[in-house]
Amino acid sequence: MKHKLTKPRLIIYNIPEEISVRNVTIVIKTHNPKITLNGKIITANFKYKTGNENYNILIKIGPKTRKKFLEAKLKMCGKYA
DSSP, X not given: OOOOOOOOXXXXXXXXXXXXXXXXXXXXXXXXXXXXXXXOOOEEEEEEEOTTSOXXXXXXXXXXXHHHHXXXXXXXXXXXX
């Protein structure tokens, strides 16, 4: 039996409240044109609220895309996350 590798997870901190799990991919693509995804799929798992009233979202992405995200500042609706 072959083992299937899982996609790396990434937490995006301090996202605006209006961004949901369903629209996070669209927001990332729209506000970050320098990060080319080339058809790569971003899977948002869940959004949660922290104790200090901020929101974070957990996404799964491929290893190469994750590296791009870590090298760039991610912009979410005019706010850097």
